[in-house]
Amino acid sequence: MVLRFPFKQRSRSYESDEHERGACEWCEYALVITLATVLLIGVSALTIFWTFFYREGYAWADELPEKQFNLHPTLMVAGFITFSGFSVLLYRICRCFRRIYVKLLHAIFHALAFPCIVIGFLAVLDFHNKKGINNFYSLHSWIGFVAMGLFGIQYVVGFFSFLLLLICNKGTANFRASLVPIHAAFGILTFVLGVCACLTGLTEKALFTLGAERYSGLPDEGVIINAIGVAIIAILAVVMYIVSRNKFKADSRDMTASVDL
Amino acid sequence: MVLRFPFKQRSRSYESDEHERGACEWCEYALVITLATVLLIGVSALTIFWTFFYREGYAWADELPEKQFNLHPTLMVAGFITFSGFSVLLYRICRCFRRIYVKLLHAIFHALAFPCIVIGFLAVLDFHNKKGINNFYSLHSWIGFVAMGLFGIQYVVGFFSFLLLLICNKGTANFRASLVPIHAAFGILTFVLGVCACLTGLTEKALFTLGAERYSGLPDEGVIINAIGVAIIAILAVVMYIVSRNKFKADSRDMTASVDL
Numbered sequence: 001m002v003l004r005f006p007f008k009q010r011s012r013s014y015e016s017d018e019h020e021r022g023a024c025e026w027c028e029y030a031l032v033i034t035l036a037t038v039l040l041i042g043v044s045a046l047t048i049f050w051t052f053f054y055r056e057g058y059a060w061a062d063e064l065p066e067k068q069f070n071l072h073p074t075l076m077v078a079g080f081i082t083f084s085g086f087s088v089l090l091y092r093i094c095r096c097f098r099r100i101y102v103k104l105l106h107a108i109f110h111a112l113a114f115p116c117i118v119i120g121f122l123a124v125l126d127f128h129n130k131k132g133i134n135n136f137y138s139l140h141s142w143i144g145f146v147a148m149g150l151f152g153i154q155y156v157v158g159f160f161s162f163l164l165l166l167i168c169n170k171g172t173a174n175f176r177a178s179l180v181p182i183h184a185a186f187g188i189l190t191f192v193l194g195v196c197a198c199l200t201g202l203t204e205k206a207l208f209t210l211g212a213e214r215y216s217g218l219p220d221e222g223v224i225i226n227a228i229g230v231a232i233i234a235i236l237a238v239v240m241y242i243v244s245r246n247k248f249k250a251d252s253r254d255m256t257a258s259v260d261l
Numbered sequence: 262m263v264l265r266f267p268f269k270q271r272s273r274s275y276e277s278d279e280h281e282r283g284a285c286e287w288c289e290y291a292l293v294i295t296l297a298t299v300l301l302i303g304v305s306a307l308t309i310f311w312t313f314f315y316r317e318g319y320a321w322a323d324e325l326p327e328k329q330f331n332l333h334p335t336l337m338v339a340g341f342i343t344f345s346g347f348s349v350l351l352y353r354i355c356r357c358f359r360r361i362y363v364k365l366l367h368a369i370f371h372a373l374a375f376p377c378i379v380i381g382f383l384a385v386l387d388f389h390n391k392k393g394i395n396n397f398y399s400l401h402s403w404i405g406f407v408a409m410g411l412f413g414i415q416y417v418v419g420f421f422s423f424l425l426l427l428i429c430n431k432g433t434a435n436f437r438a439s440l441v442p443i444h445a446a447f448g449i450l451t452f453v454l455g456v457c458a459c460l461t462g463l464t465e466k467a468l469f470t471l472g473a474e475r476y477s478g479l480p481d482e483g484v485i486i487n488a489i490g491v492a493i494i495a496i497l498a499v500v501m502y503i504v505s506r507n508k509f510k511a512d513s514r515d516m517t518a519s520v521d522l
Contacts, residue, residue, distance in 0.1 A: 134478065139464055139467065139490040139491075142487055142490070181505075185501070185502060189498055196456070196494065196497075199400065199404070199457050200460050202400055203464045204464055204468065206399070207468050207469075208468075212468075212469060216398050222398065229400040230400075233404060233457065240453070241446060244446050
């Protein structure tokens with residue numbers, strides 16, 4: 001009985017006694033996580049700056065459709081990149097938390113991303129209808145549609161499987177454990193699709209707003225739009241690096257054991 | 262001595278005696294590899310069809326700059342998607358080959374991708390210069406530039422480290438083994454950047470060639486351009502799935518042992 005208690009404790013957190021991390025590894029970890037945090041917050045801040053400085057801010061009114069459109073890039077970047085990015089990285093950032101808290105934070109960050117994506121989508125749909133522009137004709141909209149669909153399915157499946165099914169903790173442990181890699185793989189795919197949707201959207205916006213000729217002269221606004229794209233690419237690179245680094249992951253024994261919570 | 266021989270043999274191939282694959286696993290493997298092959302060949306075929314059917318084919322002449330431009334999407338899709346895609350998947354497709362042959366095939370596929378990317382880049386550079394259009398102003402060109410740079414670095418590093426350093430096989434084994442995950446991670450990143458460059462490029466091309474109004478009516482050519490983009494997204498999903506599936510990988514002991522070759 002005395003022996004079982006510490007094992008139980010360890011299985012519920014990301015901390016592993018067996019694998020002490022060296023100073024060098026901690027430095028790399030801290031550096032990469034800080035970089036990811038700065039980029040994830042920075043890309044949304046840059047999008048808001050672009051909107052206020054070059055596109056006259058936000059609105060939701062029939063007589064100001066252009067300002068209403070501005071909600072679309074801002075909320076989609078916030079939803080698909082900033083909140084979703086943090087939500088993915090939580091499993092690497094909060095290594096010393098109990099797993100149930102990380103799960104709840106993961107769900108909360110996605111719950112923050114959800115209204116951003118829905119309102120961001122409604123903003124452009126309403127803008128198109130007000131201006132008499134067709135919906136869902138461009139490659140950007142097709143990618144975005146698939147990304148939104150995957151996001152919704154992932155959220156519903158994740159919420160029911162990893163939170164609600166905890167009511168029947170032991171009976172569903174195997175099912176939940178087998179679902180983890182599928183949920184993780186589709187989560188990364190949704191994130192990458194979100195990145196692709198943002199990049200094609202920024203390309204469209206630059207050409208629609210600046211026009212091909214002005215854009216080719218690379219005015220200040222063009223640089224800002226490109227910089228948002230570059231920041232998204234940098235986030236993609238950092239997220240892929242962090243996710244692929246086994247050393248950043250919780251100990252594999254902990255991961256398997258902790259699926260019970 | 263008798264015992265060492267079969268171990269040596271196994272360490273040089275992807276075949277593992279310890280892990281026999283079930284019928285279900287083989288079915289999934291065959292299905293996914295077939296799907297990847299069809300998509301990788303299909304996307305290049307579709308791009309060539311688009312060029313001949315809607316864009317009047319290819320040329321490299323001062324009086325036909327538009328036809329010269331057509332080399333750009335075709336060769337970039339061939340280089341960054343088809344050849345690079347096969348090159349990445351070789352490590353999952355050729356599981357029963359000796360590792361050195363897989364390495365050589367990997368190098369050959371990248372050697373095929375290399376001139377495609379170089380000529381594809383020169384085609385658009387020359388087109389821009391002939392038409393008096395600025396170079397490297399768009400987000401697409403920035404992403405493409407980074408993707409090309411990474412591709413070049415990866416090729417040089419890979420060629421020297423994993424092929425030339427075999428001259429000093431034992432002395433460099435540890436160095437090469439430590440380089441494998443870095444080379445693999447940057448390889449996937451290069452592939453994803455290639456995908457992003459293709460998608461933003463297709464968006465630009467649709468808007469430049471069809472114009473915003475015609476594109477929004479979704480003419481046949483718009484559907485074909487979008488279909489190329491969707492095929493690229495499907496390839497990305499399948500490649501990420503195959504790469505993430507541990508079951509498709511060679512046995513981990515084989516992987517470590519086979520780094521000697």
